[in-house]
Amino acid sequence: MLPDVPPTGKDVKIALVSVVCIRGGKLYHEHIYWDQASVLVQVGLLDPKFVPGPFKQKGLKRLPVYGAETAQKVLDEESLASNELLSQWKPANGSNGKS
Numbered sequence: 001m002l003p004d005v006p007p008t009g010k011d012v013k014i015a016l017v018s019v020v021c022i023r024g025g026k027l028y029h030e031h032i033y034w035d036q037a038s039v040l041v042q043v044g045l046l047d048p049k050f051v052p053g054p055f056k057q058k059g060l061k062r063l064p065v066y067g068a069e070t071a072q073k074v075l076d077e078e079s080l081a082s083n084e085l086l087s088q089w090k091p092a093n094g095s096n097g098k099s
Helices: 036-043 053-057 069-075
Strands: 016-023 026-034
16 A cells, blocks of 8 residues: 555554446455545654745644544544544534434
8 A cells, every 4th residue: 555665563453445346256456545634643754744935834733633543433433523624624513413
């Protein structure tokens, strides 16, 4: 998943999506998708608090990425509030913001 990156020994949680096509009873093609940014955060290669200068000047305070929380949200949708990456997010009246 991370070519040329030496092993870190860290546990990494990843949500994967695999799209598989079978023709004639045989694997024809396969596409595997994952959130590489969340993997980079978990192994320490990407710091969400490091915002490049031009974006920082425009008011961006944090990169819109998380670590293992993204995989946890797939396993348990109630594990954390949705839309937390949106700085202007305000839950509807009476809502706790989860879903």
